[in-house]
Amino acid sequence: MAANHMITVKGVALSSDQRLELYSLFKQATEGDCEDPKPGLIDLVGRAKWGAWNRLRGMEPVEAMKSYLLKVTELCPDWLAEAQGQPPGDAGTVTQEDMKKDLQWEGSDKEEDENGAGLGFGVTVSTMAAGQGNTAEWGANEEIFAAASDGDVVRIRDLVSSGVKVDAQDEEGRTPLHFAADRGQSSVISSLLALGAAVDSRDADGMTPLAYAVACENEKEVELLVQAGADANAADNDGCTPMSSAEESVKHLLIRPESSAA
């Protein structure tokens, strides 16, 4: 297996990560979602490949094909030109050759894990498979939501100074502040408020960022929003308020001292 560590696509050396990426895209493009059982504990290559493929669960085969071609082009920019230089009808062989290499790799780890053959008796550790529910990526003009979710304060400042609205709403009426409250990104909350974000924006269900922070029991974020004047009694479309739905862990944070309330 070790001797096999690098393969080449048209003379370009590929790392294991690149091979894994090509492999997984190829499998997704040709076979769709991974339905194979997880390989044994000792079959490290098999497990890596299985994992890479399984992570693409839900990706449309056409998308996988597109990404595969993009990746090949990135690694070997000339392949298409070369292919097009060939007589018609042969153009497909370059792609196929690359694919075949991935397949050879798949067949190359013959080494049966005899030690591992029995390991894995009993139940298996299973986790939630990826790709369930709405897995759509953020679009180009929705970058501020991704930045708020990920805690990327610098990016948010750049976006706002380049004209993106600090209270931009996504298709469900959620603002960057909602995402920051939801994902427990306290530094993003501070930045957004400093940039003039409205503290009590409502999403499509009438929920405020404070309602999100309360639902998630994100104590620090609840505190920050309350300090900024968020309304603990703002009722959503179901009539629920942050105060009425708060668990004990955050409820005390909603009660402002008399002095500041007055």
Added chain:
Amino acid sequence: MSNGADILRMLKKQQIESALARAGAAAASKGPKEHKFWDTQPMKKPGEEPEEPGEIETKTIDDVKPEPYNMPPGFEWCHVDVMDAAEAEEVYTLLSENYVEDDDNMFRFDYSKEFLRWALTPPGYSAELHVGVRSSKGKLMGLITAVPTQMRVMGSSIKTVEINFLCVHKKLRAKRLAPVLIKEITRRVNRMGVWQAVYTAGVVLPTPLACCRYYHRSLNPKKLIEVGFSRLANRMTMARTMKLYKLPDNTNSANVSAMQPEDVPSAHALLSKYLEQFKLAPQLSEEEFAHWLLPREGVVDCFVVKDRNGKVTDMCSFYHLPSTVIGHAKHRTLNAAYSFYNVATTVTMTELMRDSLVLARNLGMDVFNALNLMQNQEFLQTLKFGIGDGHLQYYLFNWRCKEITPQEVGLVLL
């Protein structure tokens, strides 16, 4: 991105299709995997579709050698006695440090000592079949166990053992101990006049009797996301996820109670009758039923609904199998409930299982796991179970018969 579109435009659709078709054919012609060890064992061969079920290899006790298989130098066989506190601790340590992990090595099963005692000491168990390997320094380095069960497989009632807890210390994985452990436990089981065994595994070996899939129901979604058990999609919010999985505070059925010893006869009758419909199911005696299903704190829970005469009409049960969260700053343990045996007669299976989820949540479980066997398919979607990345294959050693579907499986192993 535009680059990708250009490429696609340039490549004729036909070319892509033909390349994909040829590549697909290459993948299909790979042929079956070789299994050096398993191919020598009395197992149904891949692709074999036997008409008549039956034994693959028929032997008598005299054909089985009385002395154990040889161990590599520096190792010796031993029995482990899980009723002994010190030995139970050794087994616990071996398994908690070396047993099954998930694909990304984030979680490892953490069977409690009480759980191991429950799993290994049903009526009729033999300490002879709790086989260990010790190093010359006396350290427990390997384990394999068998416990007896009468099994019904498509109309035949067979004396079997359930094989479990095959574990080899991480340092010894190069020594090929697993096949020796399997051969040795087979020898010991055979010497007792038992010729068939059932076991499950996440991996595919020659040849599964049934292939099942795991499903998971989030009970504590925030923790599951924090530990990486599940992921939060970009556009999904934690707030909504928590709302989605929120369960009522109390069970819908007002008179659900933990099963008591006096409920055993009628609950046993209920389950035995119920299991008759499945092609693979255990045939539990009343004593065995009591062992497997009477509640044991932190190990197994069983709840029943009774009619006016005290007869059990519905039952749900799950066992507790926590996993260690490997290298996490905030969370050490993931508490998982595994669906065990459930029978619904006065409510629907979905209603019963919703109550089971509430009961598991109230006992501090983070996730409720179920396989797509028995009637489980009926409620998985309605009750918001998500598909897992784990498969579970059922195997029957030295018995040939046709493959069965998950819905025909009426057996849950630990």
